[in-house]
Amino acid sequence: MLRTQGVTAPAGFRAAGIAAGIKASGKLDLALVFNEGPDHSAAAVFTRNKIKAAPVLWTQQVLTTGRLRAVILNSGGANACTGPGGFQDTHATAEAVAAALSAWGTETGAIEVAVCSTGLIGDRLPMDKVSAGVREIVHEMAGGLSGGEEAARAIMTTDTVPKQVALHHEGNWTVGGMAKGAGMLAPSLATMLCVITTDAVAGPEALQSALKNAVARTFDRLDVDGSCSTNDTVLLLSSGASEVTPSQDALDDAVLRVCDDLCAQLQADAEGVTKRVLITVTGAESEDDAVTAARVIARDSLVKTALFGSDPNWGRVLAAVGMAPVKLDAEQITVSFNGSPVCVDSVGAPGARDVDLSGEEIAVVVDLGVGSGSASIRTTDLSHAYVEENSAYSS
Amino acid sequence: MLRTQGVTAPAGFRAAGIAAGIKASGKLDLALVFNEGPDHSAAAVFTRNKIKAAPVLWTQQVLTTGRLRAVILNSGGANACTGPGGFQDTHATAEAVAAALSAWGTETGAIEVAVCSTGLIGDRLPMDKVSAGVREIVHEMAGGLSGGEEAARAIMTTDTVPKQVALHHEGNWTVGGMAKGAGMLAPSLATMLCVITTDAVAGPEALQSALKNAVARTFDRLDVDGSCSTNDTVLLLSSGASEVTPSQDALDDAVLRVCDDLCAQLQADAEGVTKRVLITVTGAESEDDAVTAARVIARDSLVKTALFGSDPNWGRVLAAVGMAPVKLDAEQITVSFNGSPVCVDSVGAPGARDVDLSGEEIAVVVDLGVGSGSASIRTTDLSHAYVEENSAYSS
Known part of the structure; x- marks a missing residue:
């Protein structure tokens, strides 16, 4: 290539x-x-x-x-x-x-x-x-x-x-x-x-x-x-x-x-990007469900602003995925940031608030606990530069 | 009251x-x-x-x-x-x-x-x-x-x-x-x-x-x-x-x-608000469709950043509503900002780029051209302050 x-x-x-x-x-x-x-x-x-x-x-x-x-x-x-x-x-x-x-x-x-x-x-x-x-x-x-x-x-x-x-x-x-x-x-x-x-x-x-x-x-x-x-x-x-x-x-x-x-x-090269983020959902009932859930997380402004701030605020990931129109087990959700578990069985893991997200690449993996479907969505953080670039595009 | x-x-x-x-x-x-x-x-x-x-x-x-x-x-x-x-x-x-x-x-x-x-x-x-x-x-x-x-x-x-x-x-x-x-x-x-x-x-x-x-x-x-x-x-x-x-x-x-x-x-008092925005959709097939369409516009980051910048970028409103899962007539959409028509029959109106959106209240009205359903969604702009406030909430 x-x-x-x-x-x-x-x-x-x-x-x-x-x-x-x-x-x-x-x-x-x-x-x-x-x-x-x-x-x-x-x-x-x-x-x-x-x-x-x-x-x-x-x-x-x-x-x-x-x-x-x-x-x-x-x-x-x-x-x-x-x-x-x-x-x-x-x-x-x-x-x-x-x-x-x-x-x-x-x-x-x-x-x-x-x-x-x-x-x-x-x-x-x-x-x-x-x-x-x-x-x-x-x-x-x-x-x-x-x-x-x-x-x-x-x-x-x-x-x-x-x-x-x-x-x-x-x-x-x-x-x-x-x-x-x-x-x-x-x-x-x-x-x-x-x-x-x-x-x-x-x-x-x-x-x-x-x-x-x-x-x-x-x-x-x-x-x-x-x-x-x-x-x-x-x-x-x-x-x-x-x-x-x-x-x-x-x-x-x-x-x-x-x-x-x-x-x-x-x-x-996305507008205002400071972090390249890969959201992977596993344990979904189907691949389609995994895509849907990953997309809901990828589009959540609170998740995206937290990632911009390198803030391992995993609760926002749970709040976001809880609104996805897919089957999930509300008590069995597992989340990791950059390979470190931050939430196990829908409860915070020890050290979750100390995970280092300061790098330019962030991997978020969310397991829904109901099946074997999986998929990833590429996204970015939501930064000041995104707001700046898009607040005066036509004028 | x-x-x-x-x-x-x-x-x-x-x-x-x-x-x-x-x-x-x-x-x-x-x-x-x-x-x-x-x-x-x-x-x-x-x-x-x-x-x-x-x-x-x-x-x-x-x-x-x-x-x-x-x-x-x-x-x-x-x-x-x-x-x-x-x-x-x-x-x-x-x-x-x-x-x-x-x-x-x-x-x-x-x-x-x-x-x-x-x-x-x-x-x-x-x-x-x-x-x-x-x-x-x-x-x-x-x-x-x-x-x-x-x-x-x-x-x-x-x-x-x-x-x-x-x-x-x-x-x-x-x-x-x-x-x-x-x-x-x-x-x-x-x-x-x-x-x-x-x-x-x-x-x-x-x-x-x-x-x-x-x-x-x-x-x-x-x-x-x-x-x-x-x-x-x-x-x-x-x-x-x-x-x-x-x-x-x-x-x-x-x-x-x-x-x-x-x-x-x-x-x-919403986080980071600099504009109070009311999105009204009229001419929808039903009130439910109007709510759905207004919500899609209200959630669009490109619409919200444009409003933050007081930028009458009505094309983003059309791009947003075009993705709403509702019936609409793609050639008959009308949009006004603060009462001034900016788009008529899906085409820009004269003076559309000069509409003044500098005030704290913005009214967006979008007519879908297919029925008589209408509804409004209250929202806000997407500002630097929103990003700032939400990028370090837990830390």
């Missing part, structure tokens, strides 16, 4: 990232990922929010074909809650990308172009800048060999570092990916934006199966603040350029590992 | 508050409310947390009789997650109160004494101090006329002011109350601790009906941080000393108004 490479690590992919002037800061804000083929299979997972941004509505339609030639992504604006005009902007962006790629020599239709946007909800995009940027980025991509890192930088919002990873399989095929997302990371979802590429030979069904499985175990189990975006999109594209057809198991495993690594990078 | 009087405003009630040494600070920490009769009807609502503190388990048993002579309340320790030993401590406390009242001349059994505790979860109470305190507080109450305010002060934890209220009904009967609670205020619950008294003549069923109705519309719709305590208890006691039997409607109304006022006091 290399974090110095991303979507252009697999054969058959080009990418670019430019500053199109969408962000007032002048930073990189437009990214393109292009699949040179020979195959153009694709799969996707989208936000479950009922309020979906225009690019999500567009890309959902595009993906019904199971085929994708390019992905255009912008930061600096989510194009969400922008009405029919916002949807027309997304459509026009896809048309502009298709036209520019066709002019360059690759006959492309708008229906082969996915669009992803991220940034503030509610404002229209500056379409003059987007349109000019699309022409420029196709030119830029055509001239260079690998713009993977620039693409990863161009989708950043409050992220402080680009997130990319590549896994070179011993069978001579590769999976690469990039992602952005620092807040509004939440349950039952993908993350904000993520593009994964592979040169393996794999059809849309194989890709969808691998992606769905991976997202359920990675991005769906990252919960920074319980808030869920209108724009979340995870895409998986295959070029088939390696001419190797991996087994479904091998593909599943590789995509899972790439998603898991990107997920860890998102957690580490 | 007078906030200078509380549980001793109705005829037939005495109260006291003392410093028993349970709190290391030496502040008031033990309260007693005593019903002199002639009636001793009582009703209660308890936390729905599966993890219940010892005093909740005890008081639930006591209330099955519909009868209560006294309530003993302590701050400085929740006596939650303390196992069988903690339950014995609660039982011993009730026995001590019964013995002291009997010695004073009012034959009392432990089964007539409710016990409430609040403070840190997980530690045993210092029973030597509690026992000595019980003897002292009964003596104190016997000597004085009205200790209502001292009682209200003795149940404070992170509260900065005591909360009490009295409503003198024109029909010559009175309802009074006190409450504590500043954090861990959450859904589907009473608040932390609340004792309401009345000199109206009313049996346990009439009291339970009035209390259940009032709690559902007041404390159950206050959501400061989505965290739910192990100790929440709301008690309603009647002495019948006014010899007036109000109609059920009149009783319901008076208890509702007292609970509503105490609820507003809790909201105003």
